[in-house]
Amino acid sequence: MLLSANPVNVQELAGLRRQVTLLAETLEKMRLAEYIAYLNRPGRLLWFNFLVGLVRGLGTALGAGLLAGIAYFLLKRIVVLNLPVIGGLIAELSKYVNQP
Template sequence: MKAVSPKEEARLAYLLGQLERRTKELALQVEKMRLAEYVRLLEHPWRLMYVNFISGVARGLGIAVGFALLSSVLLYLLRVLVTANLPGIGRFIAEIVRMVELHLY
């Protein structure tokens, strides 16, 4: 075997340390990504469908509640504008509010 100079040995030790440090960083990043949990989830397609179904229901419910709150605030603001008796705008907004109320009942 060929003899290695102390300078080369120090350089190899440095590179080995760098490699060890980068390997630990990569292992930590993979752990943060929860790659093993994701692979386990992909191995069970029914569980994956269940999780996606529940998340879809939650998103749909959130959208429905958010839209209901936003539209009720908007209707309230329109009623306030109508009672302010602004010329031109008041009549237009009153007609919109009337149409919405007809469809609600």
């Protein structure tokens, strides 16, 4: 039995065609095929994640070192001001930092 080409079926087919076209465009924008190909290569996935972890760790270490250096520099400047309570505390901290 053949379906007749009545207006309801034609409108439904046109709506489905638009939705399928929209879905195809969305999947293309998401680059889903490239992502699936990336996931199917576990060696490359592991290597990439390893490198990202190294860069994050290096950035964290450099950032923490920079902030600690700035804090130490500012604390040494406060010692020069000769504030009674804070100056003594910072001088003692400076002794610990300068120990070998």
